[in-house]
Amino acid sequence: MSGERFLVTGAMGCIGAWTVRTLVRQGAAVTAFDLGQSARRLEQIVTPDELAAVEIVRGDITDLDALTTTLEARDITHVIHLAALQVPFCRADPPRGALVNVIGTVNVFEAVKRRGPQMAPVVYTSSIGMYAADDVDPGTGRLATDARAHPHNHYGVYKLANEGNARVYWLEDGIPSVGLRPMIVYGVGRDQGMTSGPTKAIVAAVLGRRYTVSFSNTTLFQYAEDAAHMLIAASRSGASGASVFNMPGTMVGAADLVAAIEAAVPDARGLIDAEPVSLPFPGEIDHDGIETLGELPLTPFETGVSESVAIYRALAASGRLDADLHGLEAVAAT
Secondary structure (H helix, E strand, O other): OOOOEEEEEOOOOHHHHHHHHHHHHOOOEEEEEEOOOOOHHHHHHOOHHHHHOOEEEEOOOOOHHHHHHHHHHOOOOEEEEOOOOOHHHHHHOHHHHHHHHHHHHHHHHHHHHHHOOOOOOEEEEOOHHHOOHHHOOOOOOOEOOOOOOOOOOHHHHHHHHHHHHHHHHHHHHOOOEEEEEOOEEEOOOOOOOOOOHHHHHHHHHHHOOOEEEOOOOOEEEEEHHHHHHHHHHHHOOOOOOEEEEEOOOEEEOHHHHHHHHHHHOHHHOOOEEEOOOOOOOOOOEOOOOHHHHOOOOOOOHHHHHHHHHHHHHHHHHOOOOOOHHHOOOOOOOO
16 A cells, blocks of 8 residues: 555545545545535544644635646545535535536546546545436336436436546546445434434434434445445555446334434433435445455444444533534424
């Protein structure tokens, strides 16, 4: 791994923070590239010494020159691209969503293209959110990796466009890439977005507050730390082409979520429930082909919840578990 130098865009987000933490603990050189000025999600999961080992560059992926300069100045060899606006923000401002999610991703590929052939494959997050519930195979009831997508929101359209642009960069410029499609990522730092409810429920339990998750259907959950390991494995895979894989995880329903939270926080019994509503996305999801990236971690769901509880309890003990910052601003205390 000597000579590796990683750039992580969107490093101040949940998956970005866990990716940075994992790389730092592996001894890799990491540059965090993000428009946001707050490192609070990183600070929740890394030590001060680990944070000091990260070079933080405030930058905007819609600025191609800034991206290109950062890659060149830091002699970057690996790019993990996570910067994006999530579903609610794309719905509220579609032009801004397209600028960040589509043009920003094109800029990442263009900056890597300018760096030359020494670069590892571009790794980026696509999303199961580009699929509608009826995109599943009618025979198996499962979403295949190569299923045709029919997005029902702007965010999904943007993610589908990114997969297409990645394919064109391979066909026309020989830029390899790996796209990974998560479904419901949970863990410390997941405090925004359409599917952040399960993590907010964990925070609420630690704080002794009631919380209702906005959906209850059984679907695929990925622990944030596992997602980070998968992204890093993809970056180191040496893959060619423009591959896209559905990210593996654990099938979890509302009863499983409540049981795991109550097992980790017995005092929260009766505080967490879920609306009898299904997400408008496929529930059962295949992840065929991702085994080419090597052995990938899959943390048991109960373990992921208990590890998250442990971190939140430590934050609470140090006076750093602020309900507002963890997305519970609209939830009444009990």
